Amino acid sequence: MVKLRKSPYSFFSFLILIGFAFLVGFNTYAQKRCNTVEAERIRREKYKFLPSEIEFENWVTQRIKERKNKPVPFGTTGTGEMTKIAVVVHVIYNEGEAYGEGANITDEQIYSQIEVLNEDYQRKNADTINTQPEFLQRASRMNIEFVLARQTINGDPTTGITRDQGPKTSYNPLSIADRELLSSISDWDPSIYLNIWVTNLSNSYIGLAQFPDYSFPGLDSEPNRDNEATDGLVIDYLAFGSITKVPGLNLMSAYNLGRTTTHEMGHFFGLKHVWGDNLTDCSVDDYVADTPVSNKDYSGQSTPIDHVSCSSNDMFENFLYYTNDKGMNAFTLDQIIRMETIIDNAPRRASLYNSIGTEYPDNLYFDLAINEIKSPGKVVCDEELNLVIEVKNNGTIPVTNFDVNYTIDNVDQAFSYTGDTIFTGETAEIPVEKSAIQNGNYKLTVTLGDIPDDINGSNNSKTHAFIVDKQTDFIPLREQFEVSDLNATNWISINDDDKIGWELTEAPLIGNQNTAAFMNFYNYEDRQQMDWLISPSLDFSGAYQASVTFKTSYAKNQNFNDQIRLVASKNCGADFNEVLAIYSSSELANSNATDYWTPANQSDWSTHSIDLGAYAGISNVRLAFVAVNDYGNNLYLDDIEFYTTAEENLVRTAQNSFTIYPNPSNDGLFNLVFNTSGRQVVNVFIYDQLGKLISMKKYTNTLNQTFYYDFSGIRSGVYLISAKGEDFVRTKKLLISR
DSSP states (O other), X not given: OOOOOOOSSOHHHHHHHHHHHHHHOSSGGGSBSOOHHHHHHHHHHHOTTSOOHHHHHHHHHHHHHHHHTSSSOTTTTOOSSOEEEEEEEEEEEOTTOOTTSTTSOOHHHHHHHHHHHHHHHTTOOGGGGGSOGGGTTTEEOOOEEEEEOXXXXXXXXXXXXXXXXXXXXXXXXXXXXXXHHHHHHSOOOTTTSEEEEEEOBOTTBOEXXXXXXXXXXXXXXXXXXXXXXXXXXXXXXXXXXXXXXXXTOOOOTTSOBSHHHHHHHHHHTTOOOTTTTOSSOTTOOOSOTTSOOOOOOOTTOSSOSOOEETTEEOOTTBTTSOOOGGGOOBEEHHHHHHHHHHHHHSTTTGGGTTOGGGSOOSSOOBOEEEEEEEESOSEEOSSEEEEEEEEEEOSSSOXXXXXXXXXXXXXXXXXXXXXXXXXXXXXXEEEEEEEEOOSEEEEEEEEEEOOTTBSOGGGSEEEEEEEEOOOEEESSEEEOOOSSOGGGSSOEEEETTSSSOOEEEEOOBTTBOOEEEEEOGGGOOSTTOEEEEEOOEEEOTTOSSOEEEEEEEEEEOTTOOOEEEEEEESSTTSOOOEEEEEEEHHHHOSEEOSSOOOOOSGGGOEEEEEEOGGXXXXXXXXXXXXXXXXXXXXXXXXEEEEESSOGGGOOOOOTTEEEEESSSBXXXXXXXXXXXXXXXXXXXXXXXXTOOEEEEEEEXXXXXXXXXXXOTTSOSEEEEEEEEOSSOEEEEEEEEOO
16 A cells, blocks of 8 residues: 655645656656657648748758858857847746746756856867767857846846746647747747747657748748747756756756757757658758768667767767767757858847847846855865855946845854945955854855845845864775764764754664665655765875775655765865766666665665776865755665775675685786775785795785785795784685696
């Protein structure tokens, strides 16, 4: 019998959620990246006046030919002042969804998507290093900048974001009626603003764009303008934005880096899928010369092993494939030329360039925002608090003075800024206070004040939880949490919302008593909260290689997508900017369960391993396990073990013992791998077949290390290796044969 749970949603919403789960399936790969092709076919069936594909391509071919005959084709060099396009994001949410819940996504999620668009189209995305070498010379960029609209058509200031409750719980992107319904809820002039509707999509699709038309006599007449209302992009809210920009976003695991919008924007500017939308015929192309002829779409893949089709290597990383987000990273030069040509000439494309929506309004207004609390970070390792904030002037009036009010553990203080003028669009990093601080957990709230008639008070305040902790340790290290309280370990936790956080609990392993770190997602009703479990400051300076392993136990509860992230800091926890791994609920799950999950045996646990070679030789390294709640099911974490060995070379052996490999050794080179009950002194003695001692070594702080031996000058034979630790003695044979 399934236990009924308390829920922050109405029963009606819960039924909708379950129905949606069955509709799209629990595997994110069941989602369909794009339905632009199907939507265009339906649109052309309804609007008979639209040009055919052949007519459109003939028009594009002629415009590109004319463009290439110009002395300096626009934009292809990627130099000069950026051309701006004003974007309006229309958030269409469901009844009862407060800001930040469900389809009523946050401003931060929207900002992250705009940032991704600019990186991808300007080829400033960090993963350009993954472009295949043979395609590097073809990869190119556009001299374009997407900005959230800055003023309305009437000249009033705007954030470029609208929010409206829709009449339906989901919208079918294949239905023109549904797309027109979205437009009727919120729609800005498509000749001035690039409209993006973000909502809950049905039919398994996660995005579409309306393909451009071209100018010919009669197209702009009143009867032929019905399709203007739907011009723009429609994106599912679970595929909009990037988790690398805003950690903790509840996005589909395959589509969580904002590339769905990048892909659809390519269609909006006139690109076709690289494989020409025919997976059987190599003669069908995308009308772009420098993309390889292909008959694969790479749906659900990131770095496919087999990426050859139509007798050539495919550019699977192209934004116009169906690759998972982390597999995409490039446009080609001819794709850029095609897009720029269409933008220059197509209706409701050319007029977007530097439209009035990209400019700030003439009327004056204040909008000062806290961009970020730069310091303290999550962890402070010294005895001084250094409070630094970054503010941005989003208004049109230069700012010369304002107040910074801040509270640390219910102690109110204030600071008055009278520094350099902060002009429109500028940011300023402001040191607020330096003061002594003791060990412990703290809550910091910073609020800007004395800003007359600020039009957006929601961005004037930020809250930040941090901890002052000076505990240190070194690798190798093992943490099994075999104590009654997390405070009895040297691991620390940060609970931003002061509600459910990391704790220790009983978690059976192979039928034995066992304690593990625990996150009670099952009863955690405040979704998308982030809870941190952070290591002590670890010294990797004595290691040439490093890795970590850990175990998790988790059961997936329907389509709730809890998440755990492993992040790293090289500065004792001042920032955790390096993401080592992100595990979705599907990747964590040992089984499925709708009731309260507790592991019962070994099969309920999974082991994960990550290479940490990038941190070898560095001190003050911290790792953090960040749990992101989606109200799913309980997560257990145990047996965290740091090695001075690379992940690919890890070898397991029984506790209080050691393993010899290779054995036999054909060249006299071999390794000893230890697994002791705790860090201890181990003496290793090696004897030949006559009982003569030929080697003796003493190893301090032995735990799980691999020690290398070079006996290449020793003759063949059987040797005895004896290891004596503080609580064990083991002897094994080694055969050297040449």
